[in-house]
Amino acid sequence: MNRTTIMLSAILALFVFGLLKSEQSELFPSIAWSPDQITVAVFNGNGGRGMAGRTKTYLQEYGFQVSAIGNAETFEYKTTVVIVLSEEAKVQVLLQDLPATAEIVTPEEFNPHYDALAVFIPPGTDAVLIVGAGWPL
Numbered sequence: 001m002n003r004t005t006i007m008l009s010a011i012l013a014l015f016v017f018g019l020l021k022s023e024q025s026e027l028f029p030s031i032a033w034s035p036d037q038i039t040v041a042v043f044n045g046n047g048g049r050g051m052a053g054r055t056k057t058y059l060q061e062y063g064f065q066v067s068a069i070g071n072a073e074t075f076e077y078k079t080t081v082v083i084v085l086s087e088e089a090k091v092q093v094l095l096q097d098l099p100a101t102a103e104i105v106t107p108e109e110f111n112p113h114y115d116a117l118a119v120f121i122p123p124g125t126d127a128v129l130i131v132g133a134g135w136p137l
Contacts, residue, residue, distance in 0.1 A: 035063035035097065038090045041121045042069045045077030045130040054137045055129065062097045067125045073116035077132030079103055083110055086126040094127055099136045102129070 044051040052069040080102040084091050107114040
């Protein structure tokens, strides 16, 4: 092999490696985030006594930061809801560690419920978890 062939092979290898690396990031966006980099506010939407507190403890055991806990504006949530406040990739990491499924929504999709809770959500919170009926904790 001559010097030109070696250089072209090296450049091609770097290009292919770089391309594969970027495709991997797109396929697995949650790899970039760990639970300790994700902040969640937790609200009890099913009326179970101590539900938000137990969920806070559960999330902290998995490494998540919990910015606030409290009761939702109603206890009539039939399902659990996660409101995305920052990057959806962070919510995907959260969903992987939840003990039950949840519906993902944006604040706009979830009004007027979101507006009722917004004053209780500290700045820098990435997601809001409202635990609904059937939450297993």
